[in-house]
Amino acid sequence: MIEPLLKVEGLQAWYGESHVLHGVDFQIAPGELVTLLGRNGAGRTTTLRSIMGIVGKRTGSVRFDGQETVGRPSNRIARLGIAYCPEERGIFSSLDVEENLMLPPVVKPGGMSVEEIYGLFPNLKERRHSQGTKLSGGEQQMLAIGRILRTGASLVLLDEPTEGLAPVIVQRIGEIIRTLKQRGFTILLVEQNFRFAATVADRHYVMEDGRVVDMIAAADVDASVDKLQHYLGV
Amino acid sequence: MLDIFSIPLPALFGQLLLGLINGAFYAMLSLGLAVIFGMLNVINFTHGAQYMLGAFAAWLMLTNLDIPFWAALVLAPLIVGLFGVLIERFLLKRIYHLDHLYGFLLTFGLALVIEGLFRWRWGSSGAPYPSPIPGGYNLGFMFLPAYRGFVVLAALVICLATWYGIERTRLGAYLRAATENPTLVRAFGINVPRLITLTYGLGVALAALAGVLAAPIQQVSALMGSNLVLVVFAVVVIGGMGSIMGSILTGFGLGLVEGLTKVVYPPASNTVIFVVMAIVLLVKPAGLFGQSK
Numbered sequence: 001m002i003e004p005l006l007k008v009e010g011l012q013a014w015y016g017e018s019h020v021l022h023g024v025d026f027q028i029a030p031g032e033l034v035t036l037l038g039r040n041g042a043g044r045t046t047t048l049r050s051i052m053g054i055v056g057k058r059t060g061s062v063r064f065d066g067q068e069t070v071g072r073p074s075n076r077i078a079r080l081g082i083a084y085c086p087e088e089r090g091i092f093s094s095l096d097v098e099e100n101l102m103l104p105p106v107v108k109p110g111g112m113s114v115e116e117i118y119g120l121f122p123n124l125k126e127r128r129h130s131q132g133t134k135l136s137g138g139e140q141q142m143l144a145i146g147r148i149l150r151t152g153a154s155l156v157l158l159d160e161p162t163e164g165l166a167p168v169i170v171q172r173i174g175e176i177i178r179t180l181k182q183r184g185f186t187i188l189l190v191e192q193n194f195r196f197a198a199t200v201a202d203r204h205y206v207m208e209d210g211r212v213v214d215m216i217a218a219a220d221v222d223a224s225v226d227k228l229q230h231y232l233g234v
Numbered sequence: 235m236l237d238i239f240s241i242p243l244p245a246l247f248g249q250l251l252l253g254l255i256n257g258a259f260y261a262m263l264s265l266g267l268a269v270i271f272g273m274l275n276v277i278n279f280t281h282g283a284q285y286m287l288g289a290f291a292a293w294l295m296l297t298n299l300d301i302p303f304w305a306a307l308v309l310a311p312l313i314v315g316l317f318g319v320l321i322e323r324f325l326l327k328r329i330y331h332l333d334h335l336y337g338f339l340l341t342f343g344l345a346l347v348i349e350g351l352f353r354w355r356w357g358s359s360g361a362p363y364p365s366p367i368p369g370g371y372n373l374g375f376m377f378l379p380a381y382r383g384f385v386v387l388a389a390l391v392i393c394l395a396t397w398y399g400i401e402r403t404r405l406g407a408y409l410r411a412a413t414e415n416p417t418l419v420r421a422f423g424i425n426v427p428r429l430i431t432l433t434y435g436l437g438v439a440l441a442a443l444a445g446v447l448a449a450p451i452q453q454v455s456a457l458m459g460s461n462l463v464l465v466v467f468a469v470v471v472i473g474g475m476g477s478i479m480g481s482i483l484t485g486f487g488l489g490l491v492e493g494l495t496k497v498v499y500p501p502a503s504n505t506v507i508f509v510v511m512a513i514v515l516l517v518k519p520a521g522l523f524g525q526s527k
Contacts (some may be wrong), residue, residue, distance in 0.1 A: 052421045078423030090418040094410040102404070103411055104422035151423070 003066070005030040005186050006051070006155055010060035011070075013043075013050040020046045022210040023060065030154070033177070033187040035197045038207035039233055044190040045087055047207070048157045051188075052084045053077045064155065079107045083148035087159040087190075091140045093133040097124055100132040101147045108152030112183075117146045120176060138169035145176065155186045162193050174200055194232060206231045241497055247376040249493040255382055255451065257489015258389030262444040263466040264473060264481045265396055266437035271475055272413040273433040276326055276337035282463030283345040284438045286456060287314045288445025290352060293363050293454040303366035303450070310446045311439040318438025322431045345460065352456035360453025385447050392443065393482040400478050409433060468511045474524020484522060 004027035013021040021043050028034045036044040050058045053074035062069045069077045078084070083104065092100055101117065101124065118125035121142045127135060135143060141161055148156060161177070162170040170193070177200050181187060191197040197204065198221050206214040206228070214231065216224050263281060270278045291313055292306035301309065321344065329336045370379040400406040412419040412426050420426040445459070452458055473484030488507050496503040514522060 054417050054421055074417075074421045075423050075425050078421055084418075084421050086418060090415055092411045092414050094414055095407055099407045103407055103419070105424060107423050148422075 002029045004028055005032075005065060006188070007063045008047075008051070008061070009063075011047070011050055011058065011062060012060050013046055013055045013058040015046075015056050020055075020210055021050060021058075024050075024207070024210070024212055026205045026212050026215070028155075028186055028188060030186055031181070031184055032202050033181050033189065033200055035189045035191050035201045035204045036207055036212075037191065037194060037197065037204050037228070037232060039231075040192075042207040043210040044207050045159055046210075048084065048159050048188065048190055051077075051157060052082065078104075078151075078153070081108050081153045082155045082157065083151055083153035084157045085144045085148055085159060085161065087163065089140050089144040091132040091135070091143055093131060095132050096129050097132055097135065097143060098128040100143055101128075101150070104147055104151045106151050108154070111152035112149040114150065117149055120149075120179065121146050138165050138172070141165060141169075141173065142176070145173075149180070149185075154184075155188065156180065157188050157190075159190045160192055161189070162191065162196055170196060194228065244376045246497050249497045250490060251376070251378065251382065251386075251493075252496070253490045253493020254386050254486065255489070256492060257486035258386050259444055259448060259462065259485075260466055260469045260489055261393050261482045261485025262389055262447075263441055263462065264469045264485050265393060265478065266440040267466065267470050268473075268475055268478065268481045269396075269400065269409075269440075270434055270437040271470075273409060273430055274322075274326065274337075275330065275334070276341065277334065277467075278434075278437065279338060279341040279463070280321070280345045280348070281341075281438075281441050281466070282459030282461075283348040284314055284318065284441040284459070285445040285448070285462065286349065286352070286459035287317070288442025289363075289449040289452075289454045289458060290356075290445075290456075291442065292446040292449050293361060296363065297361075303363075303446075307443070307446050311442040314442035314445075315435045315439030319431055319435040321438075322434040326434065327427075327431075345463075349456050349460060356456060358456050360455030360458070363449040363454055365450045381450055385451065388447060389444075392440070393485075396440065397478050397482065465507055468507050470521075472507075472511050472514045472521060474521020477523035480521070480523025 007027040009025050011021055011024040012019070024043070024047055036047060038044050046055060049055050051062055053069065053072060058070055060070060064080050064082060067080060069080065092103070095103065101114065123139050124143055124146060127139065132143065133140070145158065145161060161173050165173070174196060177187065177189070189197065189201065198218070202218050204216045204221070205212045206216065208231065216228065263285060267278055267281055270276065288310045291310035292303065295301035295306045295309065296303070325340060326337070329340060365381045367381040367384055370377055400409060408419065408424055408429060412424070412429055416426045448458070469485050469488050470481065472488065473480040488510065491510065492503055492506055495506040
């Protein structure tokens with residue numbers, strides 16, 4: 001079996017006093033696109049934040065490319081080649097679009113060039129001198145994804161990239177995610193919209209109460225619809 | 235006939251120049267305060283003492299080591315800036331997670347200690363620093379001392395360079411972004427704690443640079459900063475914390491307002507800035523250039 005790019009074992013995390021993750025286990029092979037599914041509060045966003053090292057306290061093991069990241073500050077974790085696109089997008093209002101795009105430093109060679117990113121997101125090029133937060137929701141999401149493609153990170157963590165967006169934009173984001181996968185990015189996607197997730201992912205992990213409780217391969221999704229509906233409460 | 239509303243023109247321009255010079259110092263100091271507050275969330279009450287340290291460093295270098303003004307202009311901010319880095323690393327760093335009040339108490343206490351030490355060693359009467367550019371120009375309507383003209387120009391250049399560094403460079407973009415969302419900037423791989431240390435060091439160095447520039451104009455004394463810093467805080471409140479260009483414009487503008495008041499009604503000149511502050515707080519609580527959250 002291929003050595004996983006990311007291997008999470010017994011990951012526990014806390015925000016202050018509240019214990020959010022109770023031992024999360026999963027792994028992702030290089031080039032795979034894996035989703036974390038689950039109801040609100042199941043711990044999916046916290047899992048991404050824990051991988052990035054931006055929760056209050058975490059224990060267990062998160063190995064990226066063979067290196068243990070628990071115990072390292074988030075800036076060192078990012079330098080290993082992990083990039084994070086937060087749920088709230090995190091576009092900076094005091095920076096214009098181009099400054100937002102250029103903000104994350106290049107951590108590894110082999111990232112996309114600015115021209116390539118503008119090729120994927122022509123809107124951003126047109127509006128590159130606008131204030132970052134003056135963009136529409138969809139454009140802000142594209143900016144939030146676009147800016148982490150420059151850095152050369154091989155693992156991309158996407159938190160609810162389709163949340164609150166119009167269907168036509170969701171489609172566009174789906175195309176972009178597929179393009180990224182073709183380009184060899186390894187992607188961990190947190191998604192509320194299961195129908196969207198099913199169109200792009202290789203495998204799905206299901207989370208409940210701060211643990212991974214099931215894994216469903218893309219090929220088995222059709223056979224597992226009932227089970228999934230039960231998990232997601234839809 | 236050289237008068238307007240029975241104010242002799244040379245007196246008017248003289249006070250305006252004085253106002254411009256005061257404004258230059260307000261601008262340089264409030265700029266550093268605004269940058270430090272944005273990044274550290276600490277209101278740096280040590281700012282006046284650090285300005286004084288800059289002036290003292292220049293004076294001590296001149297009197298003890300014969301280091302001339304122009305070298306001190308570079309060396310003093312470096313030394314005082316490094317001192318600021320130590321303060322951030324060993325003291326301020328420990329209180330970021332606490333209420334603003336702790337930052338205020340710590341920096342205010344530090345200012346008292348530093349100024350107390352200097353008063354104890356050198357007294358509070360002040361020492362003169364010879365002007366590095368003696369002489370001046372007769373402009374017809376007024377006499378312009380060369381060094382004072384230089385200070386206004388130098389302050390403008392310093393302010394604009396700081397503005398450019400923050401608003402137009404990559405490091406400045408890191409700084410602005412980290413002011414907004416330090417957690418995310420760090421998760422991009424930027425060492426935010428080091429950026430914070432650097433910001434404080436630069437802000438302090440800016441105060442020290444203003445102190446060196448002030449040395450030949452004012453007496454170099456332990457309390458020269460504590461007198462000034464109160465006004466500078468009013469300037470920051472009037473301008474609003476957020477904007478760099480706002481700090482610069484407000485600094486120069488209020489210096490001029492103060493100068494004009496000295497011509498029109500001298501007794502009010504010490505209070506006019508605080509009157510403006512009260513009015514601005516009533517009308518636009520976030521400050522003239524600030525953005526309310």
